[in-house]
Amino acid sequence: MHRNLDLLLTAIAPAIWGSTYLVTTELLPPGYPLTVAVLRALPAGLLLLLVVRKLPRGIWWSRVLVLGALNFSIFWAMLFVSAYRLPGGVAATVGAIQPLIVILLARLLLGTTLRLAAIAAAIVGIGGVALLILTPHAALDPIGIAAGLAGALSMAFGTVLTRKWQPPVSPLAFTAWQLTAGGLLLLPVALWFEPALPPLTGANLAGLAYLGLIGAALTYILWFRGIARLGPATVSPLGFLSPLTAVVLGWWWLGQTLSPAQMLGMAIVLASIWFGQRAQQAAAPGELAPASRR
Template identity: 30%
Template structure:
């Protein structure tokens, strides 16, 4: 019987790439999981405010944008062309402006543990928007998971709000929609440029807006050193380095396989919030978080017909 035509060295390389991809993907998820606690640390709460949420949102984009200018220059990346500019602008609206600003405003009013549960439906929301934007046909089980995920986070928000929804919950859901839409439009750009170049160009074209807003909202009174630490983290890791690790992990290990680790993000966010912010975890919050994780994981495994609907 003829042996396999794939050499052992190729198999070893493939397995090594898969492992590296998973590790890089996990590293990206860990960096993103710290985003909500660090945003809360930077902006403070209503009772003890620190940096203006607008400064945190736009200032971090300025820092990452300047780093992106250097990266694009050093790597000799080509300039976007044609319709890519429109997709870059749409992506910026979601991941540079929408998510950071809305989530930053929200975590001034609710703790990071609360925000982590609500934002836990982000992977499923991204899949829903992708299906709608690309006119795909997910299975009924997929749509059932999407509805169940929304019902869970709304139920959790109502429970935490003593029977009603708070403004912060609406801001968080809006942030999820913005981020999901930005991820989908950004993914459409990766056919013509690398994922790292996409996020860099998104940040660079945002500088004409982010720089003046950051200057206008800069702090005029002293703030805690911990707030600046939180700001530095979301600028360097949440807005820049995390995307490099995440996208490289997807490329090496495969999108379907590596993206599954993203379901761990809300749990990691909650765990980080305990030592960083002194927040507490209760049993019911963990139950809701586990239910959201299960629905997202199951939903991402449902078949989607990638042919465009008529």
């Protein structure tokens, strides 16, 4: 029962991330992806720091910088490069390889048992995402593909290391540290590559508040909590919910049509998540022991 509740709470995070595209296109000024990423991470991280009033100590300074770079700075930067150079469907399909990478990295870095059923479910999930959002006329750009793979690899390493390095603090504090570190590392990049933002409207401020407070602070607290309790190989396939939510919101809010292939893709994505969880549920009890070090 507790496991199902943990899965449900963790699944809220990628479901909310699926709304990022809608909020960005409808409420934010176009052409400032890195600046928006900074404003999404840094204010939320600083606000959480004010709440927890706890800073890293000793080795945790370097670990938090590494995790902030992997989970936010590098991941978001590569995500935006791939999104700009590739059609959305191609970029999302390339990024969908992340759960497969996580399964392999969890074996290498955590000693998690490698389950063929979980690998098969991840591959099926990638196919489901492709059906969901990939168009027949999608163009392939080598730099965009490389950036998408780099982003997936960065987030995969961040997910596994988040599990490996469990700090003696709450998920709230751990999220505050990583968001702040990621935002600070992105700040000079955004200042260098992008012009200053234009005067912000009420809609712009509402969009930024949503992405920061809900799309970053709340979701990553749930995501990191799920990694600690369930393990990266169990949590990562839930990321397939993000493109699924994006398509559903496009249909519901923007009036976009759903093709038979997309509806089949939805069914395949949901099935892959279910089968992936079933495969991971067979984990030996000792495999999740590190989560208790909090």
